[in-house]
Amino acid sequence: MAYASEQAQEKRRGFLDPRTKLMLVLLLAVFVLGGLGGSTLKPVKTVLSALPFALLLIEGKTGRFLRGMIMLGIGYGMLAAVGVLPGVLRHIALMCGGILTRFVVTVMMGEYLISSTSVSEFIAGMERMHMPQAVIIPMSVMFRLFPAIGAEWTSVRRAMRMRGIHLGGAKAGQVIEYQLVPMMTSTVRIGEELSASALSRGLAAPVRRTNVCRIGFRIQDYILLAGGVVTVVLWVMELCGVKLW
Amino acid sequence: MNGKDLINIGIYGAIYFVIMMAVAMLGMIPIFLPLLAVIVPILGGIPFMLFLTRVKKPGMIFILTMIMGVMMLLTGMGPWPLLTCALAGLGAELCMKSGNYQDAKKAVLSYGIFSMWIFGNYLPLFTDYEGYFAQRADYGQAYIDAVSRLMPLWMAPVLLIACFVCGIIGGLIGRKLLKKHFEKAGLA
Amino acid sequence: MVELEHVTFRYGSETEASLKDVSLQVNEGECILLSGPSGCGKTTILRLINGLIPHYYAGELSGSVRVNGKEVEQTELYETAMHTGMVFQNPRSQFYSTDTTGEMAFACENRGMPEHEIYARIDDTVRRLGTEKLMDRSIFQLSDGEKQKIACASVDVAGTEIILLDEPSANLDDDAAQTLREIILEWRKQGRTIIAAEHRIAYLWDLFDRALIMDSGRMIREFSREEADVLSAADLAAMGLRTNIQESPKDIVLPACTETDRTMVIRNFRFAYPGCKEAVVSIPELRIAQNEITAVTGANGAGKTSFLNCLCGLEKHCEGILEYDGKSYDNKQRQKLCYMVMQDSANQLFTESVLEEVIISLTAGTADEKTAALRILEALDLSAFTDRHPQSLSGGQKQRLAIACALASGRKILLLDEPSSGLDYRHMREMAELLKQVCETGTTVLVVTHDCELIRACAGRKITLG
Numbered sequence: 028m029a030y031a032s033e034q035a036q037e038k039r040r041g042f043l044d045p046r047t048k049l050m051l052v053l054l055l056a057v058f059v060l061g062g063l064g065g066s067t068l069k070p071v072k073t074v075l076s077a078l079p080f081a082l083l084l085i086e087g088k089t090g091r092f093l094r095g096m097i098m099l100g101i102g103y104g105m106l107a108a109v110g111v112l113p114g115v116l117r118h119i120a121l122m123c124g125g126i127l128t129r130f131v132v133t134v135m136m137g138e139y140l141i142s143s144t145s146v147s148e149f150i151a152g153m154e155r156m157h158m159p160q161a162v163i164i165p166m167s168v169m170f171r172l173f174p175a176i177g178a179e180w181t182s183v184r185r186a187m188r189m190r191g192i193h194l195g196g197a198k199a200g201q202v203i204e205y206q207l208v209p210m211m212t213s214t215v216r217i218g219e220e221l222s223a224s225a226l227s228r229g230l231a232a233p234v235r236r237t238n239v240c241r242i243g244f245r246i247q248d249y250i251l252l253a254g255g256v257v258t259v260v261l262w263v264m265e266l267c268g269v270k271l272w
Numbered sequence: 273m274n275g276k277d278l279i280n281i282g283i284y285g286a287i288y289f290v291i292m293m294a295v296a297m298l299g300m301i302p303i304f305l306p307l308l309a310v311i312v313p314i315l316g317g318i319p320f321m322l323f324l325t326r327v328k329k330p331g332m333i334f335i336l337t338m339i340m341g342v343m344m345l346l347t348g349m350g351p352w353p354l355l356t357c358a359l360a361g362l363g364a365e366l367c368m369k370s371g372n373y374q375d376a377k378k379a380v381l382s383y384g385i386f387s388m389w390i391f392g393n394y395l396p397l398f399t400d401y402e403g404y405f406a407q408r409a410d411y412g413q414a415y416i417d418a419v420s421r422l423m424p425l426w427m428a429p430v431l432l433i434a435c436f437v438c439g440i441i442g443g444l445i446g447r448k449l450l451k452k453h454f455e456k457a458g459l460a
Numbered sequence: 461m462v463e464l465e466h467v468t469f470r471y472g473s474e475t476e477a478s479l480k481d482v483s484l485q486v487n488e489g490e491c492i493l494l495s496g497p498s499g500c501g502k503t504t505i506l507r508l509i510n511g512l513i514p515h516y517y518a519g520e521l522s523g524s525v526r527v528n529g530k531e532v533e534q535t536e537l538y539e540t541a542m543h544t545g546m547v548f549q550n551p552r553s554q555f556y557s558t559d560t561t562g563e564m565a566f567a568c569e570n571r572g573m574p575e576h577e578i579y580a581r582i583d584d585t586v587r588r589l590g591t592e593k594l595m596d597r598s599i600f601q602l603s604d605g606e607k608q609k610i611a612c613a614s615v616d617v618a619g620t621e622i623i624l625l626d627e628p629s630a631n632l633d634d635d636a637a638q639t640l641r642e643i644i645l646e647w648r649k650q651g652r653t654i655i656a657a658e659h660r661i662a663y664l665w666d667l668f669d670r671a672l673i674m675d676s677g678r679m680i681r682e683f684s685r686e687e688a689d690v691l692s693a694a695d696l697a698a699m700g701l702r703t704n705i706q707e708s709p710k711d712i713v714l715p716a717c718t719e720t721d722r723t724m725v726i727r728n729f730r731f732a733y734p735g736c737k738e739a740v741v742s743i744p745e746l747r748i749a750q751n752e753i754t755a756v757t758g759a760n761g762a763g764k765t766s767f768l769n770c771l772c773g774l775e776k777h778c779e780g781i782l783e784y785d786g787k788s789y790d791n792k793q794r795q796k797l798c799y800m801v802m803q804d805s806a807n808q809l810f811t812e813s814v815l816e817e818v819i820i821s822l823t824a825g826t827a828d829e830k831t832a833a834l835r836i837l838e839a840l841d842l843s844a845f846t847d848r849h850p851q852s853l854s855g856g857q858k859q860r861l862a863i864a865c866a867l868a869s870g871r872k873i874l875l876l877d878e879p880s881s882g883l884d885y886r887h888m889r890e891m892a893e894l895l896k897q898v899c900e901t902g903t904t905v906l907v908v909t910h911d912c913e914l915i916r917a918c919a920g921r922k923i924t925l926g
Binding site: 029030031032033035036039090145146147148167171174175179182183185186187188189190191192204205208209210212213216217218220221222223224225226227228229230231232233234235236237238239240 | 553587614772
Binding site: 049052053055056057059060061062063065109118119121122125126130133137160161162164165166167168169171172173176177180203204207208211212214215216218219221222225226230231 | 276319408459
């Protein structure tokens with residue numbers, strides 16, 4: 028059968044709308060990582076923490092899911108070990124465990140956002156939120172460049188290893204210079220080629236852009252958005268001194 | 273501002289953000305928490321000074337700063353950085369504008385002012401001391417003790433000044449590398 | 461369709477003009493080949509036509525450039541973009557989106573074209589160019605050949621009358637170049653105007669209507685179809701151009717290693733990316749001639765680069781050993797035995813001057829470092845650049861410098877990843893000579909390449925991966 032891009036776009040449409048994903052990232056950043064809210068929000072936070080894992084599974088990112096679970100396991104393992112560890116180790120375990128369990132969850136949410144959202148979907152989401160081009164273009168370029176920067180970073184590190192330049196070998200300042208200068212040079216060159224390519228295809232034309240990505244709120248988005256509202260309401264109620272449980 | 277300028281904001285914003293996050297991971301160790309006000313401005317000066325060579329029109333610095341604020345919000349640093357970003361971004365923008373976007377000394381000063389946005393990440397430690405540690409109670413008393421010993425109230429102005437001063441130092445280092453590498457490499 | 465009249469252009473950052481009084485007229489439906497040595501100005505011409513000069517790359521421009529009768533200098537970039545589309549050289553940096561479908565729709569979306577029309581255009585392109593298998597994929601999973609195919613497809617979807625190709629085949633193997641050829645044929649059939657700047661001219665030699673040869677910013681020769689048909693590879697070489705004969709590394713026969721040869725042996729090499737079951741590199745036993753030049757060939761995605769990384773000891777999870785001169789070397793030990801010149805050699809140059817770069821590579825305890833370094837630079841014909849910043853060198857010069865560092869480090873095995881991609885005839889010959897020279901110093905050289913001319917010019921052995 029002939030390829031039909033419209034149906035294909037519909038079929039590969041992500042489970043969630045990019046705007047819902049952004050809201051979830053924000054909620055996790057504020058309530059789980061930032062630790063906002065007291066005992067009333069405890070159960071809400073537990074649900075929030077489980078979300079990125081569930082979403083990774085739904086999108087079929089098993090590898091990332093397992094990695095996250097292992098990290099989380101280590102974190103809880105540390106917390107569990109607090110009871111049996113002596114002296115200083117105990118404090119360290121408590122601290123590392125506490126930080127790890129919080130960070131892993133938020134990092135997983137970020138990984139879910141980035142791995143399940145293409146730049147086109149991200150742009151589509153931002154356009155629906157009526158963001159101006161002055162925000163959409165820089166942010167989409169950033170998301171596009173993060174993996175490239177990572178690749179350049181690894182490539183420079185390898186080159187340093189091959190040439191036998193180690194942190195111990197030379198002065199720290201020099202090593203940072205050796206690492207940063209080629210990495211930045213490459214990234215800037217990639218970025219400039221990217222912008223030449225984008226501008227020669229009419230980016231930033233003063234017309235209303237269209238977008239072939241299929242996004243929009245569906246039932247799962249509404250449920251999660253409602254959950255977000257509930258979280259905020261509970262938090263405000265707690266601030267006002269209302270105790271629910 | 274045209275498309276090229278907006279893409280440039282994205283390119284340098286991405287480099288600055290990656291370098292900052294790589295360093296910020298150190299901040300989980302209490303002793304490094306105040307030191308971030310030193311390390312981030314110094315290293316960040318390298319991409320930022322290169323960015324300033326691309327800035328010829330008003331607004332680019334402000335947009336980049338605000339995007340950093342939004343990224344901080346999304347990575348769990350709370351809403352305070354948004355406020356400091358708005359102020360620092362505006363200040364850095366005006367400083368650069370007063371030199372017609374060409375003055376090298378104003379560029380260093382502008383980066384110093386820009387760097388003060390970092391202070392926003394520390395603000396909850398001082399404005400809402402109780403709340404800050406209540407939110408981190410599960411890190412254990414040792415962590416709380418360590419951080420509160422490192423961060424008495426008088427550290428607030430010290431950190432703000434450190435951001436600025438180290439920003440100036442970072443700006444100077446950035447300029448040095450600009451001359452030493454990027455100009456010769458044909459990038460600046 | 462496209463008219464250049466007495467165009468002279470100098471890039472803002474340079475002292476010499478890149479184009480000097482160039483005039484060119486391209487008619488509707490014509491297919492033009494632009495060729496000439498590196499730095500001759502062919503990319504500059506393409507940038508003038510799609511408006512990137514002067515709107516993106518600033519500089520001093522005189523003369524007039526008209527596309528469809530419109531003066532490009534006075535036209536906004538996004539308006540010129542309605543008529544011209546360009547495929548760029550580097551497959552890694554021309555994608556704005558991270559998914560293939562979004563990338564193909566990009567140009568139309570920017571024009572505000574209704575979605576249903578874009579879908580129809582994409583479907584049409586997919587059918588004609590045969591990209592079904594590449595649709596709805598992440599660009600990070602594609603090989604370089606597949607990426608260039610998508611880049612062509614996005615130009616096709618945009619439907620511009622003029623198509624510009626800027627060395628699109630530089631990173632491609634023969635099969636991928638053939639695919640590119642078929643796409644150009646398809647565009648010819650549709651009557652689009654095509655201007656292709658290329659070093660590697662064999663794959664499109666019989667496609668063009670006119671060939672224009674440039675040198676140092678000027679048009680020096682023009683060949684009509686009939687005139688081009690009688691040119692031999694030797695005629696082209698005399699003009700500093702690559703061969704027009706299509707050939708695949710598969711066709712080159714070189715002697716295999718025998719028991720009596722001095723060889724180094726790779727045993728039980730196995731490497732898979734973390735989380736992948738299937739190994740990219742899996743070599744039970746392989747003999748490689750010592751002190752000779754061996755070409756490593758194989759299709760895009762056959763794991764050639766991974767093989768080099770493994771050999772160099774850069775892949776921590778690579779199993780297996782290398783036996784060299786009766787000793788066996790594991791991952792970490794190989795790091796001190798091998799030196800690799802990466803495809804993107806810019807990432808392995810760190811210092812502020814060419815001289816400094818060689819000095820830090822010298823083996824510890826070298827007496828009079830500066831003299832030793834200067835001697836190596838002299839031997840590699842880099843003396844003129846001693847004080848230049850490594851990142852300001854051209855691609856070919858960067859590779860030369862990387863080889864200089866390898867020599868300075870005194871390592872026994874030199875590995876190169878596609879050293880001739882994007883090199884013109886003269887530079888390719890120079891690279892071949894240099895490798896022979898390096899080999900004579902007692903170094904074993906392995907070259908990953910798909911360039912038949914390079915293989916013929918220097919390699920004594922060949923191994924095929926995948």
